[in-house]
Amino acid sequence: MSPETHAEAAAPASIESLLARRTGWGRSDAVSRILAAAAAPGVLSMAGGIPAPDSFPVARLAEATDRLFAGSAVRALQYAPTDGIAPMREVIAARASATGAPVGPDRVMVTAGSQQGLDLVAQTLIDEGDEVALDDPSYLGAVQVFRRAGARLLPVPGDADGMRTDVLEQRLLAGARPKLVYVVPHFHNPTGAVLSEERRRHLAALAERFGFLVVEDDPYGDLAFEGSRLPSTDVHSGRVVRLMSLSKTVCPGLRVAGLVAPAELIGELVAAKQCGDLQTNTFGQYLLADLLGDPEFLPAHLAGLRTLYGGRARAMETLLRERLPWLEFERPRGGLFFWCRLTDSRVGSDALYAHALAQGVAIVPGTPFCIEEDGSRVLRLSFASLDDAQRREGVSRLATAWEKALADGP
């Protein structure tokens, strides 16, 4: 028997056994299950970070579409450069310069959402076993990306001023050598923290001293209910990659975001993107370049969003304090979430989550966000996409869920 015949006769490998090892590293079934449950008919969702549908600038996007089709629509339907169309890179560079260090379009890439930006950064910089430092708890999508890239996660605790950079420094002095430090600088998902100016300076100084890159993922910076955003960490160091999502401030469905990277890195990130999808969708880029290129649009639109979300957050706070006294939380200063702690030890957040779902309201229990921290007594509630009646009903269902969970016992 020839070796070929012998090999053919052997049982074929199962399809699962063909999977790359990395497929097992970043998977989070918990999250998919939670989001699927939240999307079930009749369920009021306080689960996802879904922006308010009534906040989308529909009429303004329709106008931009008409303008595009009245001119040469062909360019919007054609392939475009991997790093993005020039007008979109220009508006991103202008926005980045207005909120951080001055930057030209040559250091900008347009990505399919900041989620893709994160993935490209991880693919480009992380080898299996490399360390990535990040807040604990952290944005789930980032945890998944870094895990799947094979990173060893170095969780750093935080408080209302964001990542405890003093703790990060101790870890660095003790020998930790992360390649990346990942932060959500404004209205952190899930905690709502804002990385203080002092800590931004400290983080930048640590980046310069220990040689890591800061990945600043900032979808919520423009959603401050009062006061204004702080400048990006890149005003203090050139070792910063900025991820500038437009999902929460314009709309998520177009999948267009900005990435700003140091000159040494941008070419490699573009090469990684080329392998993945060649380019971000051309049509969406033209639409957003039209909106953001109009100096009147963004200030007015953002002012409207702050009023909308600020009002919803205050209404939610009043209801939570009245109806759910067993929840403790800091009043959010911006963003889309309440990060809450259960003060009564008789019910944990997983049990509450299950009872809440049975009552027709979805929340996210804390565990999936937490790396080393104990997530069993914390939970995240989004107030963004429910209107007044839905919010009242949702909180009322949560109150019933609590009663049922208590009756069920630990």
Ligand SMILES: Cc1ncc(COP(=O)(O)O)c(C=O)c1O
């Ligand atoms: C911190 C953070 N980063 C990134 C994203 C994803 O943004 P995008 O829609 O631009 O991919 C989210 C979405 O919830 C987020 O909260």
